[in-house]
Amino acid sequence: MEKVVVLGTGPAGLTAAIYLARANMKPVVIEGDQPGGQLTLTTEVENFPGFPNGVMGPELMENMRKQAERFGAEFKRGWVTNIDLSKKPFRLDVSGIGEIETESLILSTGASAKxxxxxxxxxxxxxxxxxxxxxxxxxxxxxxxxxxxxxxxxxxxxxxxxxxxxxxxxxxxxxxxxxxxxxxxxxxxxxxxxxxxxxxxxxxxxxxxxxxxxxxxxxxxxxxxxxxxxxxxxAIGHKPNTSFLNGQIDTDETGYINVVPGTTETNVPGVFACGDVQDKKYRQAITAAGTGCMAALDAERYLEGNAVHDWSQSS
Structure with a gap:
């Protein structure tokens, strides 16, 4: 059983992975069919802080991934085909990997531009x-x-x-x-x-x-x-990548995940959402990364008081 699984590898998911890995949470990160998210489709990114001369989108995402790996995040390539959030631990069926059980889950699957x-x-x-x-x-x-x-x-x-x-x-x-x-x-x-x-x-x-x-x-x-x-x-809209949840997480009428204001908490305790999958207003790499940080901290605090497994015996 895993402590925490992160679905998605855009700026939100990778930032969450960096924070979780540095906290020794050993996150498992599931990459979908587009590792790196929408930024891999862009060329030069000039508005991400810290790059005065700009940075190529794919390069930025690759560096964020390497940073997460450096601290111990584990990346697996697959696609979630079924998910059960009705009981603990949560169960994910992932193509090419099999079943994964986890105590907490971070949803950072993004939104796809139509x-x-x-x-x-x-x-x-x-x-x-x-x-x-x-x-x-x-x-x-x-x-x-x-x-x-x-x-x-x-x-x-x-x-x-x-x-x-x-x-x-x-x-x-x-x-x-x-x-x-x-x-x-x-x-x-x-x-x-x-x-x-x-x-x-x-x-x-x-x-x-x-x-x-x-x-x-x-x-x-x-x-x-x-x-x-x-x-x-x-500019004909975006579609949040939430269909695989099969209605187990509260969303608005267009499919964006509802979170408790000021947090990344969803209606299911232990499940958190960050990035464009819960943000239809800003949709920027920097705001996604910020909510990824929030999700990691929210998940860490949740596990401190709600862990089912005694991780101190297996660390």
Whole structure:
């Protein structure tokens, strides 16, 4: 039986692993199908403290992993196929590993950005296609960019990008936006923002140096056109990776895990959540890392008073 298992290896999970390992908790960290999380899909990260010249996303995550391993964290590659949180110890069925029993559990499985699933999109993530304006907007200073989406987050990101870009074009497949009136008005009043409504994205166009345009179809006439651009920001929402929990943890209506305010505690004692799986507001590497630290400390305090196994006899 393990003291603590961490699910996920983004900034939250790896930070939790570092803190737990330094506290001699010997965490077992389960890597899913995308070790390192969303940062492995980005190129240069310039807003993570401590790197004045920036750092490549994959390099940052690899260094965090090495730091956790240095203190004794154990990493295993697998995918949770079944989970039982109804009694202690918790039981996890992990593909390629088998059954794991643990006294406590940290959920840091993140949230996946919804993509358009059109040709050229995935191939150009980090080469002009982005799912995070606050992460990558700086790289498009003085350039022309497209935001795809019609909700509040799309309007917010469009306004944010006007701080850097020379022009921001909002592309949406409907005539009407889903965004609240105040967010729509704010975008419409911004002179740098223009509109391409009732247009369906068909393909991301790119050359040797990255994105060059977005092919769209006019939904009324079926005519196709290519909108020239230096960057495409996909802002159609995120999906928290919580389906594997099968309703055993309280979530909001969109699937994000509910935690006790000011903590990482879930409705199940001994189960903690950190990172984007419980954060639909900030979604930054640094905030995820901060909640990873919180989860490790919360788990450590929990085990001090609720351990089922006498670890002093087996350490």
């Amino acid at each position: 993509l358009l699933n059109i040709p050229g999109e995935k191939q150009n993530i980090g080469r002009g296609v982005s799912t995070c304006a606050t992460c990558d907007g700086f790289f498009f200073r003085g350039k022309k960019v497209i935001i795809v989406g019609g909700g509040d987050s799309a309007m917010e990101e469009a306004n944010f990008l006007t701080k850097f870009a020379s022009e921001v074009i909002i592309v949406h497949r409907r005539d009407e936006l889903r965004a609240s009136k105040i967010m729509q008005d704010r975008a419409r009043e911004n002179a740098k923002i223009s509109w391409k409504l009732n247009k369906t994205p068909l393909e991301v166009m790119a050359g040797e140096n990255g994105v060059t345009g977005l092919k769209v179809k006019n939904n009324e006439t079926n005519e196709e056109e290519i909108i020239e651009t230096d960057g495409i920001f996909v």
